[in-house]
Amino acid sequence: MKINLSAKLALMGLALSFAAFPASRGFSHGDTAPQAVDTEGLDSLGEGDEWLTVNPYRIEEGEEPNAQQTRAIEVGTVGYSQNCARCHGLEGVSGGMAPDLRYLDADEWGDEWYLDRIRNGVTQNGGVKMPPFADILNQEAAWAIRTYLETRPQD
Template identity: 45%
Template sequence: MKKSLRSLVLWAGLASAVTTSMFAIAHGNVTPQAVDTAGLPPLGDKWRDENPFKTNKLALKIGASAFGQNCARCHGIDAISGGIAPDLRLLDRDCVGLKVEAKKLACSKEMDAYFLTSIRGGKVRNGAVYMPSFEGVFNQEAMWSIKTYLESRRETK
């Protein structure tokens, strides 16, 4: 009986390892994918400190595609996190509910700066890379397009 249980545990472990490897292979290429920002107004070399594309429909479309190709692996399809990485729909949720317009604008600007710092520099703690740097991979237009997409997905609850 013990031998049978041991065999069952061994087979279960083997099946788990095979399944995990299949998912790892299915995960696909994790190299950042280029983002085509043709059609967006060029922002130049000086980095903006606020999202200039908040109401730009083309930026929203480009941002949705860019997010799906580069960010969804960790932050979730349609920006709905499965718990691996932060839920970016909540990024600037606290700003939305502010009643004083000046405070709301200041909060939004601060969240834009936080987003830009994060996407440009990545997230590293104790030498472990939690999020890669996209500096030099995405241009400013691509980064702000992704922020525009995230703002469209904002969770307000």
């Protein structure tokens, strides 16, 4: 993409104004309402309510990510920061408000737990601790977020 000079200057101005008024603009990252995630570039995993039960994008240890896996990490990065970071912490590092999702085992058991939580959310004593995302995210987005978390360093 070509960006001409005036567009560049406008972008710089924008960046500067955000830098100048971070608090008043409420731009604390991850502070946004739940929203759908753009999954363009990811092949469809199938429509409907029947989701895969194992993360299809999982990168096994020592493997280089293929194109779908690379795209999944990108989609998951955005999806996580838009929908999960405000409770689970920026870049997957929990501040203590909700569990640190980097430590959820990258295996079938972890997938089952993850799927249940992300689709149904968590309620306790009538209170919503975590909202359900079944109507907001498709399975490509959900597994992309899981893949992103699995690639975050654990320390």
